[in-house]
Amino acid sequence: MNAVRMESIGKRYDGFELNGVTFDVRKGFITGLIGPNGSGKSTLIRMMMQMVRPDQGHVELFGRRLQGDAAELRGKIGYVSDESYFYEHLTLKRMKNILAPFYGDWNEDVFRGYLDRFELPENKKIKELSKGMKMKFSLAVALSHSAELLIMDEPTAGLDPVFRRELLDLLAEQIQDERRSILFSSHITNDLDRIADYIVFVNKGRLIFEETKDAVLERHALVKGGKELLDADLRALFIGLRETDMGFEGLMKERESAEKLFGGLALIEQPTLEEIVYYTAKGKGERVHA
Amino acid sequence: MHSVVYLVRKDILLVYRYILILFPFFAYMTFAQNASFLIYAMMPAMILFITSCTIDIQNGTQRFTASLPVSRRQFVLSKYASILPFTVIGLVFSVVFYLCAGLLGIEAGVFRAHDMLAVFGLNALVASIYLPVYYWLGPKGIQTVRIVFMILVIFVSTLIGSLVQNSLTMQRWIDDDIWRAAPTLLTAGLALTVLVIASAALSIKLYGRRDV
Amino acid sequence: MNIVISNSSGEPIYAQIVSQIRQSILTGELPAGSSLPSIRQLAKDLQISVITTKRAYEELERAGLIDSMVGRGSFVSGVNREFLREQRLKALEEKLAEIAAESRTLGLDKQELIALLETVYEEDDR
Numbered sequence: 001m002n003a004v005r006m007e008s009i010g011k012r013y014d015g016f017e018l019n020g021v022t023f024d025v026r027k028g029f030i031t032g033l034i035g036p037n038g039s040g041k042s043t044l045i046r047m048m049m050q051m052v053r054p055d056q057g058h059v060e061l062f063g064r065r066l067q068g069d070a071a072e073l074r075g076k077i078g079y080v081s082d083e084s085y086f087y088e089h090l091t092l093k094r095m096k097n098i099l100a101p102f103y104g105d106w107n108e109d110v111f112r113g114y115l116d117r118f119e120l121p122e123n124k125k126i127k128e129l130s131k132g133m134k135m136k137f138s139l140a141v142a143l144s145h146s147a148e149l150l151i152m153d154e155p156t157a158g159l160d161p162v163f164r165r166e167l168l169d170l171l172a173e174q175i176q177d178e179r180r181s182i183l184f185s186s187h188i189t190n191d192l193d194r195i196a197d198y199i200v201f202v203n204k205g206r207l208i209f210e211e212t213k214d215a216v217l218e219r220h221a222l223v224k225g226g227k228e229l230l231d232a233d234l235r236a237l238f239i240g241l242r243e244t245d246m247g248f249e250g251l252m253k254e255r256e257s258a259e260k261l262f263g264g265l266a267l268i269e270q271p272t273l274e275e276i277v278y279y280t281a282k283g284k285g286e287r288v289h290a
Numbered sequence: 291m292h293s294v295v296y297l298v299r300k301d302i303l304l305v306y307r308y309i310l311i312l313f314p315f316f317a318y319m320t321f322a323q324n325a326s327f328l329i330y331a332m333m334p335a336m337i338l339f340i341t342s343c344t345i346d347i348q349n350g351t352q353r354f355t356a357s358l359p360v361s362r363r364q365f366v367l368s369k370y371a372s373i374l375p376f377t378v379i380g381l382v383f384s385v386v387f388y389l390c391a392g393l394l395g396i397e398a399g400v401f402r403a404h405d406m407l408a409v410f411g412l413n414a415l416v417a418s419i420y421l422p423v424y425y426w427l428g429p430k431g432i433q434t435v436r437i438v439f440m441i442l443v444i445f446v447s448t449l450i451g452s453l454v455q456n457s458l459t460m461q462r463w464i465d466d467d468i469w470r471a472a473p474t475l476l477t478a479g480l481a482l483t484v485l486v487i488a489s490a491a492l493s494i495k496l497y498g499r500r501d502v
Numbered sequence: 503m504n505i506v507i508s509n510s511s512g513e514p515i516y517a518q519i520v521s522q523i524r525q526s527i528l529t530g531e532l533p534a535g536s537s538l539p540s541i542r543q544l545a546k547d548l549q550i551s552v553i554t555t556k557r558a559y560e561e562l563e564r565a566g567l568i569d570s571m572v573g574r575g576s577f578v579s580g581v582n583r584e585f586l587r588e589q590r591l592k593a594l595e596e597k598l599a600e601i602a603a604e605s606r607t608l609g610l611d612k613q614e615l616i617a618l619l620e621t622v623y624e625e626d627d628r
Contacts, residue, residue: 028552029552029553030551030552046501046502049356049357050356051353051356051357051501051502052501052502053499053501069361069362069363069498071358071359071360071361071364072359073359074357074358074359075359079357081350081353081357083350084350085349085350085351085352085353085354085357086351086354087304087345087351087354088349089307089345090303090304094303097303098299098300098303098304099354099358101292101296101299102293102296102358102359102360103359165549168549169546169549172542172545172546172549173546175542175545175546175552176542176543176546178542194549194550194551195545195549195550195551196551197551197552197553198553212551212553213551213553213554214514214515214516214551214553214554214557218514270512
């Protein structure tokens with residue numbers, strides 16, 4: 001079963017459009033929703049929270065197709081927003097007092113545990129916290145009501161590298177229980193994707209691919225070589241290409257065809273996710289002069 | 291319906307510290323002797339109510355309530371329900387100041403039990419106009435709406451306050467024997483109920499499917 | 503049991519896990535019947551994805567090295583070490599046959615090939 005299913009989602013805004021996006025968040029796994037800024041990640045996530053409604057297509061949560069306001073399903077989700085949405089003038093303690101009663105499964109001990117672990121001062125006002133601290137508070141709340149699905153929108157923005165690593169452990173702890181699922185979005189890859197099982201890549205409001213991370217990395221090939229190797233036909237075979245006076249570096253969709261075309265002539269490497277995002281977003285574009 | 295109770299509780303916790311700020315303001319009003327009982331009772335309630343509504347929509351806090359396992363419908367209804375405790379707080383305020391004024395030998399307008407009913411009615415009336423506008427304009431117009439309604443509250447309460455004190459007709463409406471006033475009160479109550487229901491339905495329609 | 507993952511070796515992570523667990527089984531460090539960490543626990547400890555770990559375990563299972571039982575976890579199978587050694591010897595033999603064929607096409611005779619092998623050994627020892 002899927003924790004979330006997004007089916008042919010369409011949404012139109014001024015100067016932005018989501019178009020026929022379909023993907024799943026699988027139960028028991030960690031899914032990374034990646035793509036450049038403004039590619040529609042946050043909108044997709046807000047649709048799962050029923051904050052935004054799709055113009056076309058539909059959303060399924062825990063196997064149930066959303067119709068009207070399925071408020072109780074939100075109780076099974078731990079949501080970490082990209083921007084802190086708490087009442088800034090309140091202390092952490094009062095904010096917690098406001099929100100805890102809404103969750104039937106609120107666990108005060110678990111919450112206290114996270115406050116300690118994240119070193120959050122409960123008598124401080126939210127507006128006095130740094131961006132990273134606000135995110136930690138939001139995470140503490142999201143993890144304290146036995147949510148089956150954890151959704152985090154750009155959680156690592158504003159976090160220091162030490163806590164980012166700690167977050168990996170935290171998420172791995174959550175997923176020890178295979179009834180739980182995690183979705184995070186990020187434009188900074190090579191971050192949480194160490195532990196991601198599935199990668200959903202959106203760019204300019206369209207789905208580029210949805211695959212296991214291992215398959216994504218093994219399938220693509222990063223080709224580096226001298227510029228004399230390229231001609232118009234070959235250029236057309238790249239997803240994205242960066243050419244300088246020193247040579248070229250480009251991303252190809254199939255490792256096999258890369259081997260066939262450039263084997264022995266150019267360097268063929270496994271790309272990182274970041275390189276895949278970069279070259280897909282960039283396309284073949286202008287020739288860059290070094 | 292638990293959630294509506296928790297939402298109202300949230301509204302009160304949001305403006306908790308503003309209650310303390312209201313104290314000196316009303317102390318001044320009492321001693322300045324320039325306000326009727328209606329202002330004492332209406333002002334704090336409406337200030338607290340409109341402030342809580344404003345806090346609930348600015349700086350992206352709309353997403354907080356939208357993330358809770360509470361339906362939009364319940365959320366809108368909770369705003370209407372919050373008028374009740376805020377009015378009670380306002381009445382407690384005014385009674386306290388009225389008694390203080392009495393103890394200090396200051397003439398602070400005329401106090402009538404009927405006025406309490408009028409305060410409930412007027413607050414419900416203002417809120418029924420305010421909330422659809424609040425949901426219609428959303429975060430963008432919130433500050434303007436806030437100021438306009440604050441002014442409106444001062445204006446309406448002062449106007450009706452002086453009318454009650456100075457106009458014989460109004461005096462008779464409110465001051466009269468309760469049995470003779472019953473038809474008028476009943477009609478007013480009924481009209482108000484219809485207005486509140488229509489207003490709530492409109493607010494739910496406006497906010498129910500809005501993207502936040 | 504230790505598993506050390508390299509991110510820069512170019513070898514897929516699941517393959518690194520497979521070869522290191524296989525090694526531990528062959529050396530007897532992991533005797534038959536001993537239990538392996540759960541897939542999710544291992545993923546957590548190595549800070550890698552559950553799917554990668556799952557793939558490694560599936561590979562080990564297919565090679566007959568471990569048995570996985572639903573709800574009970576994974577165990578080193580009862581396959582005896584002698585048998586495993588024989589299997590690997592067989593694989594080595596196949597590779598040597600390949601090398602012999604390759605050297606024939608290059609025109610090397612048996613003595614030259616052995617000499618070449620000795621050089622390789624010496625280089626390894628140094």
